[in-house]
Amino acid sequence: MSEQATRSVDHSQSPRPVPYRGGGFRPVHIRGVGIATFVILIAVIEWGTRAGWISNLTLPRPSDVLGTFGDLWQTGLLWAHLLPSLSRLIIGAAMGVSAGIAVGVLIGLFSVIRAGLVPLVAALFPIPKIALLPLFVIWFGIDEGSKYALIALGTFTPTVVSTYGAVDNVDRTLIRMGQSFSLSWWSIVRKIVLPGALPGILSGLRVSIAIGIILLVAAEMLGAQYGIGAYILEAGSLYDLERLFAGVVILSALGVLTSAGIAWIERRLLNWRV
């Protein structure tokens, strides 16, 4: 008791540093942790499957998946499956995204179009597009056409929503500035609205393309001889876990690659951001 009292007296007399209470709550870039997470996770699974506390029916051994991957590469089957998938994704997503950006910008610029199309887009958005695949098969044929249409429609709606949101968020004072200098309407759209909306459009693209990949696999599962989706479906029905996981890894890699691609574009085009 008395000791505590003397200590508190000490505190009030001798200078002491102000305790630090700030810091934290700010994301910082840390290199290598992302890769380390993958490495540790895979190492644990490898160890578990070898030691036996993960059964072969639960998870395949990562080294076996790698072996399957090597086979795929050597037999040339990897490209036989990957190339049709990539072309479907690129063509379908390009159609959907470009139409989506165009419609989104129109909604952002013209109130009549907004009033007409926003409810329609809201009605289209929640429909699981896979449910429409039989319809698309009749409309666009059993071949590539229906797959393009599915991916295009799937990427279209989220692109529209993110694009008109991005146009709405363009700083109005900049538009007012353009008008005060008597810039033409078209100049204002091209030089102020579109560049101002670009960050929002690009972040919407991340979501749209991920949805595109999901729909690609779904479409290929329902009717394709070659393609990552067909490959996964076949492996799944044979309960060939190594091949199933090889397919899934390819899809993840595709997702990581597109995300990295968009990040690269953002770094190039949006270096003006604070």
Next chain:
Amino acid sequence: MELRLDAVSHRYGDVEVLSDINLTIPEGRIVCIVGPSGCGKSTLLRFLGGLEVPDSGAVLQQGPLPPGCLNPLTYVFQDFALLPWRSVTGNIQLVLEDRDLSRSETRAIIDDVLARTRLTDFRDALPKQLSGGMKQRVAIARALAVTPAVMLMDEPLSALDSQTRELLMDDLITLWERAPFTAVYVTHNLAEAVRLGHQIVVLSRRPGAIREIVEIDTPLADRLMGDPALEAHQARLWQIMRDEAAAADAELADV
């Protein structure tokens, strides 16, 4: 060119914001408009530049445009309104792109205004690299590039710290001394008004009407900080505005 407001009145819904404003902006002079917040001074400025139309009354321009004038009524905004994705040069170039100017004419104009605002060394910088004072100097350079007949300045220094504000006021005075321009300068800062205004228009609030017009004869270049005559003007303006500013402050926002 001269600008004239002729019996201008305006209401937003039920609120009468401006009532029977008659005011002439003479050529070659800086007219400061001061008043408590909510007195409609920014609205008045939007009328003067044609960004908004009053309910009644007329906004008139009279007299010849200065030679080479590309955009007679040109704003300088409080928040600079620079395109963040364009460099200093690009931002100035923006307002010259829609005109029939050759590439060499454009370059000559940009070089000239950059030199006048002492920004030549920063021509390739992006807005995010510049301080607030520099950004406003870019905005002023951009306004000068179109050789305006009247500069409409909407609290141009309010977003800046007081030291930067002093520096920019000196810059504006130097610019005016070298080539007298016509300007309407809206501010709530009375120190700015007495430093820069040849004429100071005091608005009352709700509805905004002209309370008083104060003329200051001291040439701009001779108005130094701490000049007793200016301080007397400032004190008097504050006397006129004080009660209304207090009322404006005590009011609940109904936006």
